[in-house]
Amino acid sequence: MSDAAATLTQDRQKLEMATLSAPAVIFTVAMIAFPVIYTIWLGFQTFSSTGKQSFAGLANYSKLISDYEFWHGLWITIALYVLSLVLQLVFGVWLALVLFHAKRLPGIVRSLFISPFMMPPVVAGMMWLVILDPSLGAANYILQSFGLPPSDWLASPTWVIPTVALIDSWQWTPYVALIVLGGLQSLPPSVYEAAQIDGASPFKTFQRITLPLLLPTIVTAAILRSVDLLRFFDIIYITTQGGPGNASNTLNIYGFRVGFEFFNIGYASALMLTLTAIVFGAVLAFNRLRGAVAW
Amino acid sequence: MTDAANTDRWIRWLNTVQLVLAGVLIMAPTVWMVLSSFKPSFEVTAYPPTLIFTPTLDNYVELTKTTPFLSYALNSLIVTVGSTALGLLFGIPAAFAVSWTRISWPAILTLAARMAPGTLFLLPWYVMFRQVGMIGSYTALILSHAVITLPIVIWVLLPSFDGIPRSVFEAAQVDGCSVTRILWRIALPLVASGVAVSAILAFVFSWNYFLFALVLSNGDTKTLIAAAFNFMGEGSTQWGALMAAATLIALPPLVLAALVQRWLVSGLTLGAVKG
Numbered sequence: 001m002s003d004a005a006a007t008l009t010q011d012r013q014k015l016e017m018a019t020l021s022a023p024a025v026i027f028t029v030a031m032i033a034f035p036v037i038y039t040i041w042l043g044f045q046t047f048s049s050t051g052k053q054s055f056a057g058l059a060n061y062s063k064l065i066s067d068y069e070f071w072h073g074l075w076i077t078i079a080l081y082v083l084s085l086v087l088q089l090v091f092g093v094w095l096a097l098v099l100f101h102a103k104r105l106p107g108i109v110r111s112l113f114i115s116p117f118m119m120p121p122v123v124a125g126m127m128w129l130v131i132l133d134p135s136l137g138a139a140n141y142i143l144q145s146f147g148l149p150p151s152d153w154l155a156s157p158t159w160v161i162p163t164v165a166l167i168d169s170w171q172w173t174p175y176v177a178l179i180v181l182g183g184l185q186s187l188p189p190s191v192y193e194a195a196q197i198d199g200a201s202p203f204k205t206f207q208r209i210t211l212p213l214l215l216p217t218i219v220t221a222a223i224l225r226s227v228d229l230l231r232f233f234d235i236i237y238i239t240t241q242g243g244p245g246n247a248s249n250t251l252n253i254y255g256f257r258v259g260f261e262f263f264n265i266g267y268a269s270a271l272m273l274t275l276t277a278i279v280f281g282a283v284l285a286f287n288r289l290r291g292a293v294a295w
Numbered sequence: 296m297t298d299a300a301n302t303d304r305w306i307r308w309l310n311t312v313q314l315v316l317a318g319v320l321i322m323a324p325t326v327w328m329v330l331s332s333f334k335p336s337f338e339v340t341a342y343p344p345t346l347i348f349t350p351t352l353d354n355y356v357e358l359t360k361t362t363p364f365l366s367y368a369l370n371s372l373i374v375t376v377g378s379t380a381l382g383l384l385f386g387i388p389a390a391f392a393v394s395w396t397r398i399s400w401p402a403i404l405t406l407a408a409r410m411a412p413g414t415l416f417l418l419p420w421y422v423m424f425r426q427v428g429m430i431g432s433y434t435a436l437i438l439s440h441a442v443i444t445l446p447i448v449i450w451v452l453l454p455s456f457d458g459i460p461r462s463v464f465e466a467a468q469v470d471g472c473s474v475t476r477i478l479w480r481i482a483l484p485l486v487a488s489g490v491a492v493s494a495i496l497a498f499v500f501s502w503n504y505f506l507f508a509l510v511l512s513n514g515d516t517k518t519l520i521a522a523a524f525n526f527m528g529e530g531s532t533q534w535g536a537l538m539a540a541a542t543l544i545a546l547p548p549l550v551l552a553a554l555v556q557r558w559l560v561s562g563l564t565l566g567a568v569k570g
Contacts, residue, residue: 016474017392021401024389024445028401031442032408035419042418098313111553112322118552119325119545120503122523126541127328130534138327138344174321178559202306231412234505238523256414260510265418272415279410 043269060270070271072246073254077275080161080250081229087169088225089218092176097206099177100184117175121168125238128167129154154239157247164248167235172228176221183217184210215293223286230279251275325545332538339535354535355543362525364540370433371502371518377437379497382444387490390449391478394456395464402453405446413506416442421510431513439507444497451496455489456482492558499548519544 046056064070099105099113116124132139132153140150153163191213195205231252236242242249242257249257252275259268331339333350358364393402408416420439421430429435459482467477483490508521517525519540526540527533552559 013474017396020388020392024385024405025401027385027445028405028408031438032416035416038419039415095317098310098317101310102314107556111556112318114552114556114559115325115549116321118499118548120520120548122505122520123541123545126523126537127324130331130538131324131327136340136342141343170324227410252412252414259414259418265422269418272412272418276411276415279412283410
């Protein structure tokens with residue numbers, strides 16, 4: 001083949017490759033990139049009660065700084081995030097170790113273990129709403145039969161966030177466990193054997209060998225969960241809609257209500273862009289951490 | 296018996312106990328939901344709660360009688376199948392091109408879109424779809440849900456395409472096959488199982504997605520998930536029907552997930568972990 005013909009084939013191939021990615025790229029730009037730019041523009045607009053639109057500069061953002069509900073929502077978002085993430089990582093690692101040592105697990109058992117996070121979060125919310133009912137729910141019956149005081153769960157301003165964290169952790173701990181299990185299974189068995197020969201206790205082996213080697217996997221799980229947890233929506237919207245009062249009004253719920261219940265599109269845009277910045281900030285920070293703990 | 300063997304047996308026993316404990320914690324709420332859906336209406340709200348009862352289908356009958364459950368289910372099916380098909384149509388060629396050229400930005404672009412909060416796009420979508428009179432249309436719902444399915448298809452398929460030896464493609468190229476032909480005739484049959492897993496995951500996550508249909512659907516096109524509020528009823532008297540609805544909504548994703556559970560891990564982590 002001559003050089004010219006080879007270049008021609010290469011150019012043709014490049015063109016064909018571009019054609020293959022084009023539908024996905026055009027679709028994403030049309031559905032995401034363009035609307036996001038539109039949102040950024042909307043964030044600089046105000047809409048009067050008659051629907052008249054005018055340029056507002058940074059008014060929406062300065063409103064954000066002095067808006068009590070924004071700071072409250074940020075605090076709720078972070079509290080829910082930290083609580084849920086810690087619960088899911090701790091119990092996820094525990095469950096992964098249990099599953100790892102169980103060795104051969106029949107497929108049906110595996111299916112049962114993944115069932116919580118395959119069901120819609122909305123269904124999980126409906127289900128737990130019934131279980132956690134303050135007067136007739138099974139959860140309070142169980143507490144009381146152990147002689148513990150009943151709780152108002154989702155109906156209590158104090159307990160609503162821990163309760164939502166508990167529901168989400170029920171759903172996603174098995175997911176974290178499966179990721180960590182994948183990490184455990186890829187560790188070289190030789191390190192355990194060496195530790196055993198040295199007479200290390202199982203706890204010491206875990207603390208000194210398994211855990212440090214697992215850290216990159218755990219950080220991966222943390223990233224995947226962070227993306228969902230920081231924009232927490234479904235379970236809260238179906239169970240409390242941000243209540244009681246504003247006790248579970250996360251930023252995402254607050255932004256949604258500002259946009260679609262109060263139709264303050266300009267301010268809602270500013271809120272959602274801020275939340276998006278927080279999500280991407282967290283992902284980037286964790287990505288750095290993953291680089292630091294890699295081996 | 297030696298001490299070591301004794302310790303070994305003790306550890307294994309302890310592990311089994313923990314496994315059972317975890318299994319009970321994970322399964323009990325779902326089992327409770329399913330049980331409640333078969334309880335006679337006076338027993339659903341009985342306190343103390345009952346475990347032994349005469350099962351009945353009354354709640355399911357009532358659900359289909361008092362709510363348009365079946366038409367919501369049909370809406371869910373239309374939106375989910377449509378968005379999964381669209382995700383595959385756009386995602387398969389894109390994944391192949393990214394895997395071949397190692398130019399990864401199209402894949403990263405779709406993933407970044409998946410990471411932003413849905414409300415961020417929902418605001419402009421609402422404004423734009425309203426302007427063209429598409430609020431409540433299946434088209435708007437399918438397009439919005441394809442934003443969920445597309446990155447799933449691309450990222451689940453990437454490792455599958457990467458796994459095909461390059462020599463296979465190079466041989467085909469020497470024979471004068473075009474890139475498009477290589478994709479459909481040679482590569483796609485080799486990653487058929489990956490396509491199946493990506494389709495099922497896309498289906499599950501599209502079926503489960505709440506936010507977009509909440510705003511973009513209307514009374515006629517409401518999906519099951521967005522209609523969840525309609526099943527809540529007033530007060531606690533409707534618990535039986537509510538749990539029947541919850542059970543039926545959760546059934547399709549659970550059955551599909553059970554089918555592919557072995558391949559789920561690497562798919563669900565978007566390739567971050569090889570399962």
